[in-house]
Amino acid sequence: MKFFIDTANLSQIEEAQALGVLDGVTTNPSLMAKEGIRGEANIINHYKTICEIVDGDVSAEVISTDFDGMVKEGEALAALHPQIVVKLPMIKDGIKACRYFSAKGIKTNLTLVFSVGQALLAAKAGATYVSPFIGRLDDISTDGLHLISEIREVYDNYDFETEILAASVRHTMHIVDCAKIGADVMTGPLSAIEGLLKHPLTDSGLAKFLEDAKSL
Numbered sequence: 220m221k222f223f224i225d226t227a228n229l230s231q232i233e234e235a236q237a238l239g240v241l242d243g244v245t246t247n248p249s250l251m252a253k254e255g256i257r258g259e260a261n262i263i264n265h266y267k268t269i270c271e272i273v274d275g276d277v278s279a280e281v282i283s284t285d286f287d288g289m290v291k292e293g294e295a296l297a298a299l300h301p302q303i304v305v306k307l308p309m310i311k312d313g314i315k316a317c318r319y320f321s322a323k324g325i326k327t328n329l330t331l332v333f334s335v336g337q338a339l340l341a342a343k344a345g346a347t348y349v350s351p352f353i354g355r356l357d358d359i360s361t362d363g364l365h366l367i368s369e370i371r372e373v374y375d376n377y378d379f380e381t382e383i384l385a386a387s388v389r390h391t392m393h394i395v396d397c398a399k400i401g402a403d404v405m406t407g408p409l410s411a412i413e414g415l416l417k418h419p420l421t422d423s424g425l426a427k428f429l430e431d432a433k434s435l
């Protein structure tokens with residue numbers, strides 16, 4: 220299972236990279252705005268900096284919602300760095316743009332996916348990644364993890380190569396559950412990744428080892 224960090228915060232990306240388990244980064248306009256990244260030149264520089272920190276795929280989202288606009292923006296983003304993955308919204312023109320980019324060998328990530336039908340379309344259009352948002356489904360009292368299971372089943376039925384990127388991961392157990400189901404990738408906050416480290420028996424066991432080591 221690949222681990223992506225879902226942020227545009229450079230310190231957090233550096234910290235996750237230093238841990239040695241990071242496979243990529245996902246961003247979106249909200250995450251970029253949260254870091255105060257504004258203006259085309261700053262946005263471009265920010266993506267380039269992220270690509271220099273991480274040795275893996277970096278999803279950069281288009282803002283356009285029409286085919287021509289998505290193609291223009293996506294081509295410019297893809298030209299920035301070989302690690303850039305063009306992130307496209309799950310709408311009709313997003314699917315058309317996905318087919319356009321996959322035919323050109325440019326990686327894509329279909330975002331804002333909330334149903335199996337949408338995931339099926341993304342795979343048919345040759346998406347590199349499909350991003351079902353599990354946390355946002357949980358937010359409306361719907362089982363986000365169940366969607367991951369259903370997409371896994373459908374993709375396995377037909378050996379689709381599109382990777383299931385469990386997105387909108389909010390906490391550590393989301394990661395563990397996605398791994399059990401067989402999501403190919405998860406993207407979440409640093410806190411959820413670091414939560415995997417924690418167990419009280421590890422802490423108390425280490426404290427005892429260190430105490431006993433004093434008598435050696």
Ligand code: E4P
Binds near residue numbers: 245355406
């Ligand atoms: C990832 O690609 C998404 O942008 C992200 O996971 C959304 O997460 P949120 O629902 O916590 O905003």
